[in-house]
Each structure stands twice: as C-alpha cells, then as structure tokens.
Amino acid sequence: MIISDSEKYIMDVLWRGSVKTAKEIVSELEADTNWHEKTIKTLINRLLKKKAIGYEKQGREYRYFAILKEDDYIAQATDSFLQKVFKGDVSSLVAAFAKKEKLSSEEIEELKEIIRGLEK
Amino acid sequence: MIISDSEKYIMDVLWRGSVKTAKEIVSELEADTNWHEKTIKTLINRLLKKKAIGYEKQGREYRYFAILKEDDYIAQATDSFLQKVFKGDVSSLVAAFAKKEKLSSEEIEELKEIIRGLEK
DNA sequence: CTTAATAGATTACAAATGTAATCTGTGTGA
DNA sequence: TCACACAGATTACATTTGTAATCTATTAAG
Numbered sequence: 001m002i003i004s005d006s007e008k009y010i011m012d013v014l015w016r017g018s019v020k021t022a023k024e025i026v027s028e029l030e031a032d033t034n035w036h037e038k039t040i041k042t043l044i045n046r047l048l049k050k051k052a053i054g055y056e057k058q059g060r061e062y063r064y065f066a067i068l069k070e071d072d073y074i075a076q077a078t079d080s081f082l083q084k085v086f087k088g089d090v091s092s093l094v095a096a097f098a099k100k101e102k103l104s105s106e107e108i109e110e111l112k113e114i115i116r117g118l119e120k
Numbered sequence: 121m122i123i124s125d126s127e128k129y130i131m132d133v134l135w136r137g138s139v140k141t142a143k144e145i146v147s148e149l150e151a152d153t154n155w156h157e158k159t160i161k162t163l164i165n166r167l168l169k170k171k172a173i174g175y176e177k178q179g180r181e182y183r184y185f186a187i188l189k190e191d192d193y194i195a196q197a198t199d200s201f202l203q204k205v206f207k208g209d210v211s212s213l214v215a216a217f218a219k220k221e222k223l224s225s226e227e228i229e230e231l232k233e234i235i236r237g238l239e240k
Numbered sequence: 241c242t243t244a245a246t247a248g249a250t251t252a253c254a255a256a257t258g259t260a261a262t263c264t265g266t267g268t269g270a
Numbered sequence: 271t272c273a274c275a276c277a278g279a280t281t282a283c284a285t286t287t288g289t290a291a292t293c294t295a296t297t298a299a300g
Contacts, residue, residue, distance in 0.1 A: 046256095046257090075216070108239060111235055115232055125287085250293070265276105269274090
C-alpha cells in the first residue's frame with residue numbers, strides 16, 4: 001500500500017485526530033497547503049481506493065478514519081528510503097543527517113538517550 | 121534537480137566510476153536490474169535533460185559523467201525525506217531506524233562515534 | 241563501395257500523481 | 271413542496287515515471 005506525497009497530508013490529519021468528516025479534513029488542510037477542496041476530496045477517494053483509510057456513514061456525510069497505521073507507514077517509508085539512498089547502512093544515514101542538520105545540543109542529548117536505550 | 125528512483129541507478133554507476141560510455145553503464149546495470157538496454161538509454165537521456173549528467177564526445181560515442189554530486193543528492197534526498205516523514209525531527213528519525221533495523225553492536229558503536237564527533 | 245551494426249535521438253504508451261471541474265443524488269430552508 | 275446547496279462519485283487533463291520500440295546517421299566489416 002504505497003501512498004503518494006500529497007496523500008500523506010490527508011493521512012497526517014487523520015493520524016492526528018482519529019475520525020473526521022471531509023469538511024474537517026478540508027479545513028485543517030486548507031490552512032497549510034492551499035489546495036482546493038476538490039483536490040482534497042480526490043485525495044480522500046484515492047486513499048479509500050487504496051484501503052489506507054475507511055469511513056462510516058453518518059447521515060449524508062462520511063466520517064473517515066485511518067486504516068494504515070502511522071507506525072507502519074513510517075517503517076515502510078524509512079526502510080525504502082534507507083535502501084534507496086544508503087544501501088541499507090544506518091550509520092551513514094545518521095552521519096549524513098548530522099552533517100546536514102547541525103543538531104542542537106538538546107537533539108544530541110536525545111540521540112545519546114536513544115543509543116543508551118539500544119545498548120541495554 | 122529532482123531525479124527519479126530509476127534514474128538514480130544510473131547516477132550510482134557514474135558516481136562509482138567517473139566517466140563511462142553508455143555501453144559500460146548498460147553492462148554494469150544489466151547485472152543488477154534486468155532493464156533493457158533501451159530503457160537505460162532513455163534514463164541516460166532524461167538525466168541529460170535534467171542536467172544531472174553531462175558527456176564528452178569520443179568518436180561516435182559519448183562518455184558520460186555525473187554533474188550532480190552524490191553528496192548533494194544525499195543531502196537533498198535526506199532533507200526532503202526528513203521533512204516529509206518526520207517533520208524535520210532528526211531524533212525521531214533515528215529512533216525509528218533503530219527500532220526497525222535492529223542495529224548490531226558495531227553499528228551502535230559507530231553511532232556513538234558520530235555523536236562524539238558532533239559534541240566537539 | 242555497400243551494407244549491416246550500432247550510437248544516440250525521437251516517439252510510444254500505460255500507470256501514477258497533482259490538481260481540479262462536473263455530475264448526481266438528497267436533505268433542508270423558505 | 272421545491273429549488274438549491276452540499277456531499278460524495280465520476281471524469282478531466284497535463285506531467286512524471288517506468289519501460290521500451292523505432293528512426294536516423296555513421297562507422298566498421300567484408
């Protein structure tokens with residue numbers, strides 16, 4: 001179940017707040033993106049077709065919810081990215097990010113924390 | 121300058137060995153992928169159009185070379201991935217990878233090394 | 241010289257994607 | 271009750287991508 005970049009914005013909205021009507025999704029998204037309502041409806045439909053989301057009828061409206069779990073999306077996306085760009089080598093990925101992003105000392109602390117967690 | 125997933129395979133070949141003829145590229149790639157020679161030629165042409173690669177004439181052949189640098193590609197790819205999937209937060213990215221990949225103790229050592237480098 | 245092989249250029253074509261507009265059915269306000 | 275607003279469904283259309291096939295010019299072989 002591969003979802004496109006645009007579709008992912010819809011998923012973000014649903015992952016944020018469980019069940020929502022199209023109207024709610026639209027108003028949350030019109031803020032950030034400046035997509036037309038029709039565009040957002042199209043994306044919703046494509047996600048339905050891909051079974052990444054579902055809905056329950058509520059009068060004449062639908063209330064949409066995510067089927068695809070965010071964690072699963074992240075796992076699959078990071079994995080394919082890692083393969084594509086770093087041939088699967090996590091360390092070189094982290095090195096690249098570190099170089100690029102100029103981590104703050106809080107972020108560095110967090111990383112150390114994560115690594116401590118790994119060692120146990 | 122955005123290059124597609126397939127095009128990236130061509131770049132990999134050129135990044136590996138500087139200047140190469142189409143024939144050389146084809147034979148390196150036919151091993152891994154099972155793309156048709158014509159397909160590879162198409163990808164070469166698209167990369168030329170995108171100015172990601174260039175060539176110098178050598179008799180009736182061209183000798184191709186990368187213009188786009190691997191480091192720049194990696195930087196841009198990782199950055200857009202980080203934004204898309206992790207909203208820019210490096211730590212949660214590393215956490216996700218760690219969870220997913222089951223790092224070996226050597227890899228953990230490497231990570232610690234990288235972080236030590238960041239702290240100075 | 242003539243011809244066949246080959247290099248690169250151009251064209252092909254379906255699926256996915258971004259970005260909507262139009263159609264259709266129905267509940268709601270006047 | 272009756273028209274219309276709004277929800278969802280369907281259709282649209284250009285671009286990108288994957289995956290080649292065909293065209294054209296030139297060189298190398300006989």
